[in-house]
Amino acid sequence: MTSKESPESLIKLDPKIFSSAHINFFLGAGVNGSSFPQMSGFKETLSKAVEYLGKPIVSFESDIESLSEGKKKVVLNVFKKELEKFSNDIDFESASIKDIESMFQGVNSLILESENRTLTMKQVNIYTTNYDCIVEKTLNKIGLLCNVLSSSNLESRDKFFELIGYDYGIKKYIPTFLVSKIHGDIDNPVLPSKNKYDEALEAKRFEILFRMKSQLSRFNSVLIVIGYSGNDRHINGIIxxxxxxxLTVYWFRYASTEKIPDEFIQKIFIIDQPDQQKQENTTKLFCDMVNKTWEKPLEE
Structure with a gap:
């Protein structure tokens, strides 16, 4: 499947494609738009790394590999403090987070209106490398059933892997969103370095990654990629x-210059900005696609 589709052409796809699919998301830092800083915004962390390196940073992930384990831990502690500060300052009324709300409301409506879904298709998997709590808090805010798995809670919540909600009032199974935080969370983050590939093989994280591969390998599975740089070789290997x-993959790019891994660039749908001179956050692009696509009655 070789394709580079604009949002306009993708919108014309029959919504039944999604109404009979296992829907999965992979969300990187870009999904948050301007509501949460990306790595370049962690100034204190970068400053400490430069202090230890004795030179400007070219590539954060590569450069910190040369640090001793002791200095890496210091950098990690600075990173944790900045992460906590940024998390406390999140504005959940921002336009970027409103786009996330609309995106999941649209997906939830699709599942509710689809009659040809199996029980497993009622579950929407959201895999993310982000440490923040924006996705799960947004899902809770708009009243959607959401469970969260991370290395810090896996032992007590592993039952959520295959849990789907049931409304006994209307006697129907309901959409259930499972957020899997691959690189940990605020309580147990993995410093964004090349070694996170190896750290992710720790038992708890490996179980989440193993489950991710299992879910994405199911029949009629769709993966929507938003805000991901494509730099995690373990994630790329799973895809x-x-x-x-x-697996059908729809990969949203903020800029057409963003590199997609060569090993599967010819096998996925790439969604670029309709106007590179007026770029929007990629969450809004998908949100618009959802809203326009679902305008068609599913029964048609």
Missing amino acids: KDCLSFG
């Missing part, structure tokens, strides 16, 4: 493997 099982 590559699952493409061979029939």
Whole structure:
């Protein structure tokens, strides 16, 4: 499947494609738009790393590999403090987070209106490398059923892997969103370095990643990628493997210059900005696609 589709052409796809699919998201830092800083905004962390390195940072992930374990821990502690501060300052009324709300409301409506979904298709998997709590708090705010898994809570919440909500009042299963935080959370973050590939193989994180591969390998699975840089080789390996099982991937890019891994660039749908001179956050692009697509009655 070789494609570079604009949002306009993708919108014309029959909504039944999504109404009979296992819907999955992979969300990187860009999904938050301006509501939460990306790594370049962690000034104190970067400053401490530069102090220890004795030179300007070219690539944060690569450069900190040369630090001793002791200095890496110091950098991690600075990172944790900045992460906590930024998390406390999140404005949940910002336009970027409103786009996230609209996106999941649209997906929830699609599932509710679809009659041809199996029980497993009632669950929406949201995989993320983000440490913040924006996605789960947004889902809770708009009243959607949401469970959260992370390395810090996996032992007590592993039952959520296959849990789907049931409304006994209307006697129907309801959409259930499962957020899996691959690189940990505020309580137990993985410093964004090349070694996170190895750290992610720790038992708890490996279980989340193993489950991710299992879910994406299912029949009629769709993965929507938003705000991801494509720099995590373990995640890329999982996507590559699952493409061979029939996974359909829609990859949203903020800029057409953003590099997509060569190993699967010809096998996915790439969604670029309709106007590179007037860029919007990619969450809004998908949100618009959802709203326009679902305007067509599913029964048509």
